[in-house]
Amino acid sequence: MNSYESVSDHKNEKNVFIIIGILSALVLAFLVWLIYFKPGEDLESKIGWVGYLPILNAFLNTLTSVFLITGLTFIKQNKIEWHKRFMFAATGTSALFLVSYITYHHFHGDTKFIASGFIRPLYFGILISHILLSAIQVPLILSTLYLAMEKNFIRHKKIARITFPIWLYVSITGVLIFIILRWFNV
Numbered sequence: 001m002n003s004y005e006s007v008s009d010h011k012n013e014k015n016v017f018i019i020i021g022i023l024s025a026l027v028l029a030f031l032v033w034l035i036y037f038k039p040g041e042d043l044e045s046k047i048g049w050v051g052y053l054p055i056l057n058a059f060l061n062t063l064t065s066v067f068l069i070t071g072l073t074f075i076k077q078n079k080i081e082w083h084k085r086f087m088f089a090a091t092g093t094s095a096l097f098l099v100s101y102i103t104y105h106h107f108h109g110d111t112k113f114i115a116s117g118f119i120r121p122l123y124f125g126i127l128i129s130h131i132l133l134s135a136i137q138v139p140l141i142l143s144t145l146y147l148a149m150e151k152n153f154i155r156h157k158k159i160a161r162i163t164f165p166i167w168l169y170v171s172i173t174g175v176l177i178f179i180i181l182r183w184f185n186v
């Protein structure tokens with residue numbers, strides 16, 4: 001590689017990370033507006049299928065967790081092609097989750113937690129850590145994928161070791177939040 005190529009590659013990479021940053025900030029701003037500022041439509045009672053979306057979301061989060069653990073197992077065995085397939089599958093189920101989550105919150109609005117006792121601090125502890133980590137998850141996933149597609153596996157591995165536990169934590173706590181809401185918030 002000559003010096004001109006390396007300078008232009010570096011610039012190109014910087015631009016990609018800027019685009020990832022802007023895209024992630026837009027997604028985050030949209031979600032904050034959707035959940036906390038948009039007036040509730042309360043159309044859920046009129047549109048029956050909306051009530052099933054939390055189950056779909058929990059299912060998609062479960063699939064993401066399974067795909068992530070399977071993908072990690074494959075790379076530990078040096079099976080790169082299978083690692084790639086399962087990480088793409090996890091990206092797919094997470095993207096579908098985002099669409100389903102946005103649809104649900106468009107119709108439903110914020111969920112109030114009314115249960116009391118030990119479950120309350122536990123629920124909010126899980127919820128707050130889940131929300132904070134999910135906000136940094138989008139740029140991490142996109143950067144990890146980008147570095148892998150660029151075949152920059154040294155940096156891919158470095159950032160993936162941060163992305164992986166955060167992504168898995170957010171997916172598993174997503175399912176836990178669903179379970180707590182179903183069992184305790186009645």
Ligand code: HEM
Binds near residue numbers: 072080163
């Ligand atoms: C966002 C999706 C992805 C995540 C979260 C991810 C996660 C990881 C993790 C955690 C490792 C380090 C494993 C270890 O500790 O030994 C790793 C390594 C690796 N990943 Fe990924 N990966 C993703 C996508 C991909 C894709 C699409 C490819 C494409 C081929 C890929 C190729 C590799 C390779 C070749 C390594 C080994 C690097 C080395 O040991 O030098 N990954 N990945």
